[in-house]
Amino acid sequence: MTKIRVHEYAKKVDKPSKEIIQQLSKLNIEVANHMATLEPTAVSKLDGIYKKTAQGQRPQAQNRQQNKGASRPQGQGQNRSQGQNRPQGQGQPRPAGQSQNRPAGAKGSNFTPKAAKPSAGPGQRSSNRPGGGGPGRGGQNRNRKGKQQRPANPMPPMPRKEKELPAKITFTESLTVAELAKKLGREPSEIIKKLFMLGVMATINQELDKDAIELICAEYDVEVEEEILVDKTDLEIYFEPEIEEQKEERPPVVTIMGHVDHGKTTLLDSIRHTKVTAGEAGGITQHIGAYQVVENGKKITFLDTPGHAAFTTMRARGAKVTDLAIIVVAADDGVMPQTVEAINHAKAAEVPIIIAVNKMDKPSANPDRVMQELTEHGLVPEAWGGETIFVPISALQGEGIDQLLEMILLVSEVGELKANPNRRAIGTVIEAELDKGRGSVATLLVQDGTLNVGDPIVVGNTHGRVRAMVSDIGRRVKDAGPSTPVEITGLNDVPQAGDRFVVFEDEKTARQIGESRSTSALQEQRSEKNRVTLDNLFDQLKQGEMKELNLIVKADVQGAVEAMAASLMKIDVEGVNVKIIHTGAGAITESDISLAAASNAIVIGFNVRPDVNAKRAAEAEGVDIRLHRIIYKVIEEIESAMKGLLDPEFEEKVIGQAEVRSTFKVSKVGTIAGSYVTEGKITRDSGVRVIREGIVVFEGEIDTLKRFKDDAKEVAKGYECGITIKNFNDVKEMDIIEAFVMEEIKRK
Numbered sequence: 001m002t003k004i005r006v007h008e009y010a011k012k013v014d015k016p017s018k019e020i021i022q023q024l025s026k027l028n029i030e031v032a033n034h035m036a037t038l039e040p041t042a043v044s045k046l047d048g049i050y051k052k053t054a055q056g057q058r059p060q061a062q063n064r065q066q067n068k069g070a071s072r073p074q075g076q077g078q079n080r081s082q083g084q085n086r087p088q089g090q091g092q093p094r095p096a097g098q099s100q101n102r103p104a105g106a107k108g109s110n111f112t113p114k115a116a117k118p119s120a121g122p123g124q125r126s127s128n129r130p131g132g133g134g135p136g137r138g139g140q141n142r143n144r145k146g147k148q149q150r151p152a153n154p155m156p157p158m159p160r161k162e163k164e165l166p167a168k169i170t171f172t173e174s175l176t177v178a179e180l181a182k183k184l185g186r187e188p189s190e191i192i193k194k195l196f197m198l199g200v201m202a203t204i205n206q207e208l209d210k211d212a213i214e215l216i217c218a219e220y221d222v223e224v225e226e227e228i229l230v231d232k233t234d235l236e237i238y239f240e241p242e243i244e245e246q247k248e249e250r251p252p253v254v255t256i257m258g259h260v261d262h263g264k265t266t267l268l269d270s271i272r273h274t275k276v277t278a279g280e281a282g283g284i285t286q287h288i289g290a291y292q293v294v295e296n297g298k299k300i301t302f303l304d305t306p307g308h309a310a311f312t313t314m315r316a317r318g319a320k321v322t323d324l325a326i327i328v329v330a331a332d333d334g335v336m337p338q339t340v341e342a343i344n345h346a347k348a349a350e351v352p353i354i355i356a357v358n359k360m361d362k363p364s365a366n367p368d369r370v371m372q373e374l375t376e377h378g379l380v381p382e383a384w385g386g387e388t389i390f391v392p393i394s395a396l397q398g399e400g401i402d403q404l405l406e407m408i409l410l411v412s413e414v415g416e417l418k419a420n421p422n423r424r425a426i427g428t429v430i431e432a433e434l435d436k437g438r439g440s441v442a443t444l445l446v447q448d449g450t451l452n453v454g455d456p457i458v459v460g461n462t463h464g465r466v467r468a469m470v471s472d473i474g475r476r477v478k479d480a481g482p483s484t485p486v487e488i489t490g491l492n493d494v495p496q497a498g499d500r501f502v503v504f505e506d507e508k509t510a511r512q513i514g515e516s517r518s519t520s521a522l523q524e525q526r527s528e529k530n531r532v533t534l535d536n537l538f539d540q541l542k543q544g545e546m547k548e549l550n551l552i553v554k555a556d557v558q559g560a561v562e563a564m565a566a567s568l569m570k571i572d573v574e575g576v577n578v579k580i581i582h583t584g585a586g587a588i589t590e591s592d593i594s595l596a597a598a599s600n601a602i603v604i605g606f607n608v609r610p611d612v613n614a615k616r617a618a619e620a621e622g623v624d625i626r627l628h629r630i631i632y633k634v635i636e637e638i639e640s641a642m643k644g645l646l647d648p649e650f651e652e653k654v655i656g657q658a659e660v661r662s663t664f665k666v667s668k669v670g671t672i673a674g675s676y677v678t679e680g681k682i683t684r685d686s687g688v689r690v691i692r693e694g695i696v697v698f699e700g701e702i703d704t705l706k707r708f709k710d711d712a713k714e715v716a717k718g719y720e721c722g723i724t725i726k727n728f729n730d731v732k733e734m735d736i737i738e739a740f741v742m743e744e745i746k747r748k
C-alpha cells in the first residue's frame with residue numbers, strides 16, 4: 001500500500017501538520033517533518049485518535065481511482081458530463097483523496113520558475129497517486145512514474161537498475177537540477193521530468209529553491225536538510241542568547257530622554273554628582289558617554305548620549321542597549337512634542353518607561369497636568385490605577401533622585417536582566433573619536449561577558465587589541481563586566497556609535513574578521529551611487545541645478561554626529577534631498593571649509609566652533625557656518641532654509657520667431673521693428689531675444705506689440721506686426737526676434 005506522508009494525513013483529517021507531528025510524538029513516533037512518511041502502524045494509531053479515519057478513506061479513494069482508471073479507455077472523452085474532460089486528457093477525474101496526495105509545498109511556495117505552466121495537469125499529480133496514468137494517452141510519463149512510485153500497484157513495478165538513494169542530502173541555499181541529480185544519484189533528466197510532473201519546466205542548470213528541493217526529495221523519500229551558512233564576519237551571530245544557568249544578574253542600562261530644556265542634562269549631572277563623586281573621594285568624572293552609579297548596593301548604568309536621536313540611531317543599527325527609559329517632563333511645561341517623540345521611541349524599542357516629573361521646586365509646577373497629559377499617551381500613573389511609575393523630582397536641587405533610582409532598580413528587577421560574566425565580551429559602541437595623543441578612543445558598553453585589557457577585539461569595521469581601559473570615573477581598569485561602560489584604546493580606526501563589538505579568542509581571528517568587514521564596508525561605500533568625494537565633486541556640481549542641500553556636520557562627540565546626521569537625513573521637504581557629505585567629531589577645520597566651498601555646502605557645528613583658520617577661510621569663501629547647541633534647533637533651521645529653497649522653478653520656452661523686415665525710428669517711442677512672424681507666435685508679455693547672424697545681441701522684454709495701429713495681445717505666424725523692445729533701439733533689418741516665456745516646472 002502506498003505510504004502516506006504526515007502532511008497528507010493532516011490534510012485528510014483536516015488538522016495542521018504540526019498537530020499530527022505532536023500527536024505522533026505523544027505516540028512515541030518520531031518524524032523529521034511534515035514530509036516524513038508514516039508507517040501503516042502509525043497511521044492506524046493516528047486513526048484511533050482522529051475518528052474520521054484516513055485509512056478508511058484511502059482504500060476507497062484508491063478503489064475509485066482504480067475504477068476510474070479502468071474505465072478510462074472508454075471514459076476518455078465521454079466523461080464530459082462530469083466536466084472533467086480537459087484538453088489532452090490531462091485533467092483526469094481526480095477523486096478527492098487523490099488531490100490530497102499533492103505535496104503541500106507545491107502550493108504557496110515561491111516555487112514558480114519562469115516557464116512553469118502546466119499546473120492544472122500533471123502538476124497536480126504526485127507519486128502517491130495510485131491510479132497512475134492508466135492506459136490512457138499522454139500517460140507515458142505518468143506511467144513510468146506510476147510504476148516507479150507505486151509499490152502497491154496490482155502490476156508489480158518494473159525492476160530498474162538504479163543507484164541506491166541516499167538516506168539524506170544536505171544543501172546550502174539552493175541547488176541546480178544537475179547538482180540535485182548528482183546528490184540523489186539520478187539522471188538530471190529524471191529530475192527534470194519529476195519537476196515537470198510538479199508543474200515546473202526546468203533546465204539542467206536551473207537553480208532550485210528550498211521548496212523545490214524538498215519536493216523532489218520527498219518524491220524519492222530522501223530526507224533533506226538545509227545547511228545554514230554561518231557568516232563569521234557578521235557580528236550579530238555572536239549576540240545569540242546563551243544558556244540561562246550561566247547567567248547572573250547585571251545592572252540595568254538607562255537612557256534619559258525628554259523635551260528640550262526639561263532637564264535631561266541637569267538630571268544626569270545631578271545623579272552623577274550625588275552618586276559618583278560622593279562615593280569616589282576626589283574622583284574625577286570625565287565624559288565618556290556613560291556612567292555607573294550605585295544605589296542600595298546595586299549598580300545602574302546611565303547612557304549620557306544626546307537625547308532620543310542617539311537612542312534611535314543605535315536602534316536603527318540594531319543595537320539594543322537600553323533596558324529602561326527615563327522620560328523627563330518639566331512640571332511647569334508639561335508634555336511637549338519631543339516628550340511624545342521620546343515616548344514613541346521607547347515604546348517602539350519596547351523598553352519600560354519611568355516618568356521623572358522634573359522642576360518640582362518651581363512654584364508653577366503642575367504635576368497633575370503632566371499626569372493628565374501623559375495619560376492621553378497611554379501612560380497612566382499608578383496612583384490613577386495605571387502601571388506607569390511617576391517620580392516627582394527636582395534635578396536642580398537633587399530632590400527625588402534616590403526615589404528615582406530605587407524605582408529604576410524596581411523596574412529592572414521585574415525585567416530580570418542577566419548576563420554571563422564568564423564569556424568573551426560583546427557589546428556596543430556608545431561613542432568614539434580620534435584623539436590626537438591616544439589615537440582611536442571608543443566608549444564601549446559591555447553587554448555580555450567580561451572585557452579584559454589585551455583582548456583581541458573587532459569593533460564595527462575596525463579591529464585591534466584592547467590596549468588600555470578607563471572607567472567612567474577616569475580610573476584605569478583591567479576588566480569590565482556586563483553593563484559596564486569603558487573607554488578603550490588600541491583600535492586601528494575609529495568605529496561609529498551603535499557599532500557592535502565582539503572579543504575573539506585570538507588576534508589572528510580578530511584581524512581576519514576585522515579586515516574582511518572593513519573591506520566589505522569599503523566596497524559597499526564605493527557602490528553607493530550618491531557618494532560624493534572630492535574627486536567627483538566637481539563633476540556632480542557641473543550637472544547643474546541644485547536639487548540637494550549639501551551639509552557638513554561636525555560635533556563634539558561621534559554620538560552627537562550620528563544623532564544629528566540621522567535627524568537631518570529625515571528632513572522631508574519635497575524636491576530637495578539633504579545630503580550629508582561629511583561628518584566628524586571635533587572642531588570645524590579649514591579642510592571642512594574648503595570641502596564646503598567646493599561642494600556648496602553649509603557647515604553645521606554642534607557644540608563645536610571653527611578654529612581660527614577655518615573662520616578666516618569661511619569668510620573668504622563665503623561659506624555659511626551654523627553653530628548650535630540644540631539638535632532640535634538645527635533641524636528646524638535647516639528645514640525652513642530648505643523650504644526657502646523651494647521657490648518656484650522656471651524653464652524657458654521659445655514660443656515664436658519674427659523676422660525684422662524694416663525699421664522705423666519714432667521719437668519718444670524709439671525704433672519700431674516692422675516684422676513678419678515666421679514661426680509660432682509673438683505675445684505682448686513674452687521675453688525677447690534679438691539675434692543677429694546667429695548671435696544674441698540683446699535679451700529683454702517687449703515694450704509694445706501692434707498690428708497696424710492697434711495694440712495686439714499676440715500675433716500669429718504669417719502676420720506682420722510692429723514690435724518695440726524695452727531699452728533697445730538698435731534693432732536692424734534682418735534681425736530675428738525670438739519670443740519666449742518662462743514656464744514654471746513641476747517638481748518630481
Ligand SMILES: Nc1nc2c(ncn2[C@@H]2O[C@H](COP(=O)(O)OP(=O)(O)OP(=O)(O)O)[C@@H](O)[C@H]2O)c(=O)[nH]1
Binds near residue numbers: 261265362394395
Ligand atoms: N527650577 C528648576 N530648573 C531646572 C531643573 N532641572 C533643570 N532646570 C533648568 O532647566 C534648564 C534646562 O535644563 P537642561 O538640563 O539643560 O535641559 P535639557 O533637557 O538637558 O536640555 P537640552 O540639553 O537643551 O535638550 C536649565 O536652565 C536648568 O537649570 C529643576 O529641577 N528645577
